[in-house]
Amino acid sequence: KHLEFLNCLYAQQLRSPCDVKVTPSCIVVLDRSPNCVHFFSRSGALSRSCVTRGKDGMISGPRFFCLDPAGNILLTDGHHHQIKIFSPSEQLIHTIGKKGHG
DSSP states (O other): OHHHHHHHHHHTTOSOEEEEEEOSSEEEEEETTTTEEEEEETTSOEEEEEEOEETTEEOOSEEEEEEOTTOOEEEEETTTTEEEEEOTTSOEEEEEOOOOOO
């Protein structure tokens, strides 16, 4: 069963997956290269993908993420030295931090 799921993920042509979360309803994969979050069913079928964009531009260099109970995506932005929070509908809700010296 795990091999079947991995084959399904491979078929989706993930470029640079760097973080995975498993929820009761889906499997969520952060793909660094296209700055995208992919949502898969528990059987491995792609249900949706979102390119993480906001008013302030695209996420650059994401490394980690988590989902809060409301389904918001909290995502680290390595290039901009920030944490960005996106709604389930992919709208930028809030930005925390900025590049600094200390």
